[in-house]
Amino acid sequence: xxxxxxxxxxxxxxxxxxxxxxxxxxxxxxxxxxxxxxxxxxxxxxxxxxxxxxxxxxxxxxxxxxxxxxxxxxxxxxxxxxxxxxxxxxxxxxxxxxxxxxxxxxxxxxxxxxxxxxxxxxxxxxxxxxxxxxxxxxxxxxxxxxxxxxxxxxxxxxxxxxxxxxxxxxxxxxxxxxxxxxxxxxxxxxxxxxxxxxxxxxxxxxxxxxxxxxxxxxxxxxxxxxxxxxxxxxxxxxxxxxxxxxxxxxxxxxxxxxxxxxxxxxxxxxxxxxxxxxxxxxxxxxxxxxxxxxxxxxxxxxxxxxxxxxxxxxxxxxxxxxxxxxxxxxxxxxxxxxxxxxxxxxxxxxxxxxxxxxxxxxxxxxxxxxxxxxxxxxxxxxxxxxxxxxxxxxxxxxxxxxxxxxxxxxxxxxxxxxxxxxxxxxxxxxxxxxxxxxxxxxxxxxxxxxxxxxxxxxxxxxxxxxxxxxxxxxxxxxxxxxxxxxxxxxxxxxxxxxxxxxxxxxxxxxxxxxxxxxxxxxxxxxxxxxxxxxxxxxxxxxxxxxxxxxxxxxxxxxxxxxxxxxxxxxxxxxxx
DNA sequence: GCCGTTTTCGGCCCGACTGTTTTCAGTCG
Numbered sequence: 079x080x081x082x083x084x085x086x087x088x089x090x091x092x093x094x095x096x097x098x099x100x101x102x103x104x105x106x107x108x109x110x111x112x113x114x115x116x117x118x119x120x121x122x123x124x125x126x127x128x129x130x131x132x133x134x135x136x137x138x139x140x141x142x143x144x145x146x147x148x149x150x151x152x153x154x155x156x157x158x159x160x161x162x163x164x165x166x167x168x169x170x171x172x173x174x175x176x177x178x179x180x181x182x183x184x185x186x187x188x189x190x191x192x193x194x195x196x197x198x199x200x201x202x203x204x205x206x207x208x209x210x211x212x213x214x215x216x217x218x219x220x221x222x223x224x225x226x227x228x229x230x231x232x233x234x235x236x237x238x239x240x241x242x243x244x245x246x247x248x249x250x251x252x253x254x255x256x257x258x259x260x261x262x263x264x265x266x267x268x269x270x271x272x273x274x275x276x277x278x279x280x281x282x283x284x285x286x287x288x289x290x291x292x293x294x295x296x297x298x299x300x301x302x303x304x305x306x307x308x309x310x311x312x313x314x315x316x317x318x319x320x321x322x323x324x325x326x327x328x329x330x331x332x333x334x335x336x337x338x339x340x341x342x343x344x345x346x347x348x349x350x351x352x353x354x355x356x357x358x359x360x361x362x363x364x365x366x367x368x369x370x371x372x373x374x375x376x377x378x379x380x381x382x383x384x385x386x387x388x389x390x391x392x393x394x395x396x397x398x399x400x401x402x403x404x405x406x407x408x409x410x411x412x413x414x415x416x417x418x419x420x421x422x423x424x425x426x427x428x429x430x431x432x433x434x435x436x437x438x439x440x441x442x443x444x445x446x447x448x449x450x451x452x453x454x455x456x457x458x459x460x461x462x463x464x465x466x467x468x469x470x471x472x473x474x475x476x477x478x479x480x481x482x483x484x485x486x487x488x489x490x491x492x493x494x495x496x497x498x499x500x501x502x503x504x505x506x507x508x509x510x511x512x513x514x515x516x517x518x519x520x521x522x523x524x525x526x527x528x529x530x531x532x533x534x535x536x537x538x539x540x541x542x543x544x545x546x547x548x549x550x551x552x553x554x555x556x557x558x559x560x561x562x563x564x565x566x567x568x569x570x571x572x573x574x575x576x577x578x579x580x581x582x583x584x585x586x587x588x589x590x591x592x593x594x595x596x597x598x599x600x601x602x603x604x605x606x607x608x609x610x611x612x613x614x615x616x617x618x619x620x621x622x623x624x625x626x627x628x629x630x631x632x633x634x635x636x637x638x639x640x641x642x643x644x645x646x647x648x649x650x651x652x653x654x
Numbered sequence: 655g656c657c658g659t660t661t662t663c664g665g666c667c668c669g670a671c672t673g674t675t676t677t678c679a680g681t682c683g
Binding site: 102184213216218 | 656665670679681
């Protein structure tokens, strides 16, 4: 059993306990354990295999009781405790909890009064006006639920890229082990690094397709085989993810890869170009009459069509083919180009590690500098910093930088803040404190539903503060969960250009904010970007990869991204 | 249920907002 499955069950246990009004701290204990496990890099199964239940108990947030649950889950794949809770309230928490504004208590009430167990029943009841009549709910709650359902359904069925990367890698690695497999790659929107992915398409070359297919359909992760033929199979995984596998001959690999990577619209454009040259392009190759003239590699196909090679991330039929034809494609920022990270939380607010721990991890990952950006006081729930504590934190950073220097470590910790933007657009810390910081990020964490005019004016006022350098997660969206705030993004970009504000690409996989088309607007306008992990623990530095992917999807080059620059150059371009 | 320069019991990031109330429960972050 994988970590994320165990985490999901622990989370649901917590939610069930919350439904029955159990002790809040007991509930929090399950949530905390679920969160820690969800972020762990090492598999619990391995820890248990090597160190037994003792190893499990050493994990922070896991005590004897939860360790026992985990042991049972690893050994039997089930938890009696969880099953028992689920029997009492047999509701689909995974579905219902995604509806904004609906929590455990509400779900319990809806089950007790109306026997609602899933999204479909919830939709029916809300449409029939049954929910508004319940005590504790009203017309407004009913409308909010309907809007929430609409949002869940619209995003429905798609997984976040960051949620499935580990699964994809696991399948890829185990297939690679097979000696019958020559080449293997995950194509589709996964390869284009879209923020959400509907299913996974694996492409394999092999001389013995039947061996590969039989291995694929009997992997332990598989719960259902949807299709199984001579060159193609489709399965459903425990996680709900659908995975396709196609085996193609070596000479068609490039053509098949191109075809299955998409996007569909991109492929159509390529086929039209082929037709224009008197050729035919399909998933087996590029043909001049009966003769295959390209198809072994993608590069060969683009070249034969008279095009520059186009990176998968921008194959969305948004002008890339034209640019390619005229040799005007951008040189996209590379996955190894980042030199620093400009949004990091620590134990000073809601992060899980100290400044030094985060700095050492960043060094390990090859970064040269990080900006510490703990929350500010308005976000009291995160222990946000006030004027006094941020000065103390600055002293600690000075000490650490000195220590690194003495030890000959070429690494710099910068002083910063994720300063809250208040309702009226003013900032949560006074100017005389902000001016002492190296870089100031500002961001919104409240009043998400102001009108477009109010929200835009609020953000503009905030970034116009002479000390504000970067606008963090500008639209505040949580993918598949919370819509973006209503913002005139073009106006924001215009102002950002005038006054030199940097726009952030928050790389955390459920934010990816700015999103790809906004990034492209910034690039076109000449507004600089920062790709930040928004790390709350050392393992979160891996988020940067998703941020770079998003930047590439937005056609960003290294010159557009300030933390891909050396420290001094980066600092000199900021407005204060 | 977890945890311990408060150490085996008694704490546990907790304030703001919303919609429902008419003094507060539920949800969010």
